[in-house]
Amino acid sequence: MTHPQCSAATVQVRPLEWDEGKGELAGQLVWSSGDPWVFWIVKNPNEKYIWCENFNIEGFCPCSPVRGSYDTLDEAKAAAQADYDERIRAAVILNEPQEAWQPIKTAPTGVPVLAMEDFHREDEDGKKYPKDYQVVTKINGKWSSFGLYLESFEPTHWQQLPSSPLSRPQRATQ
Structure with missing residues (x-):
């Protein structure tokens, strides 16, 4: 759980950077971000954008957990970024502010x-x-x-x- 003072206004998280590539299947497109925790967005022809993740620096793993299905690439990227932001903020430990004077x-x-x-x-x-x-x-x-x-x-x-x-x-x- 994120510390209440660890909001987007107080802790900035660097945006995920996405690399686009071709998938293993014909017509399949894949976007990936992260190292070594990898977020994937997969788009098969005539299907939605599927957001997956796995801890695998070798590439996409077919058994990667599916985190969501989206109509647009931007929606899938936004969901991955929101999840990533929450994980980072949950790991931050804020020192309790001491009395100023x-x-x-x-x-x-x-x-x-x-x-x-x-x-x-x-x-x-x-x-x-x-x-x-x-x-x-x-x-x-x-x-x-x-x-x-x-x-x-x-x-x-x-x-x-x-x-x-x-x-x-x-x-x-x-």
Whole structure:
């Protein structure tokens, strides 16, 4: 069963790529996708499009389970894609989201975090300043930013930094 948060909006599944070929019988056409789990669509003359599947990298297996019968090739491909998407999403494990802002006393030491002061500061002239957010690291019980200890920064909450876009796997554009 697919995790409720694993919808098409949150987990994209790469579309199946179909190869067209001739079947074993006269006039038979075959479309295949996948490796090694293979989806097949078979079209015999004057018959519907039959969607089958099997785990066989050698080719179509006559005993492949039939998953459906369709009037058009597009309907058969859509059914195979929907099944494939559901299987992929069912295999995804989503980490439960943690509370975004956590109390500062729970912040790790020696790891950069995003910290904020959850109050508005006021200077001696009465000028008010908005909440302050900084990327900081707790070192020896003090907050440091860019190698300097922060004397006047008193954070109340923190959260983890997102991963760098440069550290994420880059996908080839099509």
